[in-house]
Amino acid sequence: MSPSTKIARVGRNVIRPISTACTSFTSSPMPLGLASTMPPGFAATVGQLETFVLPEQVSGSVSDQAMAKAMIRAWRRDGILQVAMSQPQRQLYQSADASSRRFFRRPPGEKRACVDRRSYAGYVASGEEVTDGVADYSEIFTVTKDLPPKDKRVAGGWPCHGPCPWPDREMKSVLGRYTADLGASGTKLLQLIELGLDVPAGSLTKYTNDGWHHMRVLRFPPRHNTNGKGKDGRGIGSHTDYGLLVIAAQDEVGGLFVYPPHRGEQFSNWRQSAAGAKENEPGWVYVPPTPGTLTVFPGDMMQYMTNGMLQSTPHKVGLNTRERFAFAYFHEPNFRSTVRPLPGFNGGQEPLEGIHYGTHFTNMCLRNYPDRITTRRLVAEGRYRMLGCEELRDGGAS
Template identity: 70%
Template sequence: MGRALIDAWRRDGILQIAMAPRQQEVYERAQEASREFFAKPPALKAACVDSQSYAGYIASGEEITDGVADYSEIFTVTKDLPLDDPRVVNKWPCHGPCPWPDHGMRNSMKQYMEYLGESGEKLLRLTEYGLGVPEGSLTRLTQDGWHHLRVLRFPQRNKTNGKGKDGRGIGSHTDYGLLVIAAQDDIGGLFVRPQYDHEKFANWQKSSAGLHEDDDRWVYVPPQPGVFTVFPGDIMQYMTNSYLPSTPHKVGLNRRERYAFAYFHEPSFQAVARPLPGYEAGQKPHEGIHYGTHFTNMFLRNYPERITTQRMLAEDRYQKLAEPALRTMRSESVSEAINSQASVPMGARL
C-alpha cells in the first residue's frame, strides 16, 4: 500500500482516500459550522483576528498569490495557544490564540482536525514504507506538529469554472509542508498539475506561485462525495530530493458558491527537516529547512498588510527564529527549552 501511494503521487500528483463513517459525520458538522460562520455579517467576521498568530478570518482579496489578490474567503486555524503559554509569553513568531467566533465552530473544527491528525500519521507511516526509509523518518518530525486548517469559501461566478481571470479563486501554487488533506463540497473548483520530467521547481528556495497559471496542462479534480484528496508539499519534496514533488494546484470559481477545507499535516514549528536516508543528493539548503522559519516566510509573503505581520516586524519577533529553543526536537518541555537559553551565550543563539 505504501508503494501504491508513492506511485499515485508520482503519476497523478494526488490520490483520494475514503472517509470513515465517523469522519464523514465530523466532516459534515465542520461543513455546517463553516457555512454558519461565513454567513455572519462582515463586521463580526472581521473581528476574528489575532495580532500574534495568523489564525482567524481572511477577507476576500486579502490573500496574495504571485502579487495578485485571491477571491477566497478563509478562516485559518493554527495551534490554539493561551496567552500564558510560555511560547506566547516569549513572543515566538506565529504563536498565539485562535480567535474563534463561538464555541460551536471551535469544537467542530478541533474535532475535525483531530481525526485528520490520525489520518495524517497513518499516511506518513505508509509513505515511509513506500519510500523504503526507516520507520519514524517522517513521523518523528510531527511530534507536536504545527498542523493547521484553512476553512474556505469561494464566491459564485456565473458561466465559469476556473476560466480566465474572473474565474480565479486561488492562483497556482504549491503548499509548504509535508502533506495536504483536502475536502470539497459538491461544487468543483480544484485543479492540479501532475509533474512533467523537464520541469524543476523548489518552492522553499524560490516561490512557485503563479507558475504555469494559464497553460493547458491543468487537470480538473471532480468532486466526489466522502473522500479526502491528498498530495505532498514542499518539505516532502525537499526531503525526497523531488522524488515526491510538491503538487502545483489552483482553485477556480464556479457557477455556485463553494466550500472546502485544506488541512496541513506538518512538522513541529521547532523541527529542522533534512533529506531522508537514500534521498540525499546535496540538495540545498545543506543545513536543512527549519519549519518554523519556512512557515513564517510563507505567511509574511501572503499577508504583507495583516496586523500579525506588522506586529511581528515591529517587535522583532522574526529574529527569534534563530534561537536554539525554536530549533530543537528534544523531548524536554517547551518551558525548559526557553529557560535553558539563559545558559547559552548570546552569540551562540544566532
C-alpha cells in the same frame, strides 16, 4: 465515486479507476457527469483519481506495503490521490461543513473581529490573501495550534504563536474534532509513505511530534458575485503548498485543478516562489468532487525531504457558478524542527543544514499576508530575528 467511473479493486485497500486515456494521468476524455462540475472558462483534462482505504492502523503488513507502493506510484504519476472517508469521518466532515457555512454567513463585522495579532489564525477576507501579486477571492478561517496567552511561547513573543480567535464554542468544538481526526489520518499517511519509500519507520513521523498542523476553512464566492479585487474567475492562483502533506475535502460544487508531475520540471518553493507557476499553460487536470473522499497531495517539505521523489503539486482553484466550500488540512513538522532529506534521499551527502520549518512557515505567511496586522506587528517589533534563536530550533526532529 461517480457512477460513471469504473473501478478495479487492488488488494483490500486500493480502489483504482480504469482509464482509457493515453496520458500519464489516470483520467478519461471528460465524462459528461464529471465534466459538468468544472468551472466555466477553464480547459482541462478531467481526472479520475486512485482512491485508497486507510487501514485501522499501519502495521507494516503485506497489504500495507502493497498499498504504500501504490500510493507512491499514484503521487509520482498524478500528483494527487484520494482517500475514502469512513462513516464516522463523513459525519465529522458534515458537521464541520455546516459549522463553516454558519460562520461565513455571519455579518462582515463579526467575521473581521475573529483575528489575532499574534498568530495567523482566524478570518481572512476575500481579497486579503495574495498569490503571485494578485488578490485571491477565497474567504478563509484559518485554524492553527490554539495556544493560550499564558503559554510560554506566546508570552515569549514567538512568531506565529497565539490563540485561535474562535467566534463561538460550537465552531471551536466541531472544527477541533475534525482537525484532530484529519491529524490521525495524516499520521497514517506518513507511516505509509515511509513504507512506500523503504525508509526506517519514524523517518517522517519523528518530525511531526507536536506538529504545526493547521487547517484552512474556505469559502469561494460564485464567479458573478465577487468584490472585484482579484482576477476574473480565479479563486486561488496557481501555487504549491509549503508544508509536508495536504489533506483536503470539498463540497459538490467543484473548482480544484492540479498540475501533475512532468518529466524534467520541478519547483523549489522554499528557494523561489512557485506562485503563478504554469497558471495559464496547458496540462492542468480538473479534480471533480467525489462524495465521501479526501484528496491528498505532497507539499514543498515532502519534496525537499524525498529529493524530488514526491514532488510538491501545483494547484489552483477556479470560481464556479455557485459558492463553494472546502477544507485544506496541513500535516506539518514541529515549528522548531529542522527538516532534512530522508535516509537514502540525500544524494550521498550529509547536508550541513536543513530547512528550519518555523522560519519557512513564517516566510510563507509574510509573503501571503503582507498587510495583515500579524505581519505588521511581527515586523515592527523585530521578532522575526527570534527565529534564529536556539530556543526556537532543535537542530533536527522534535
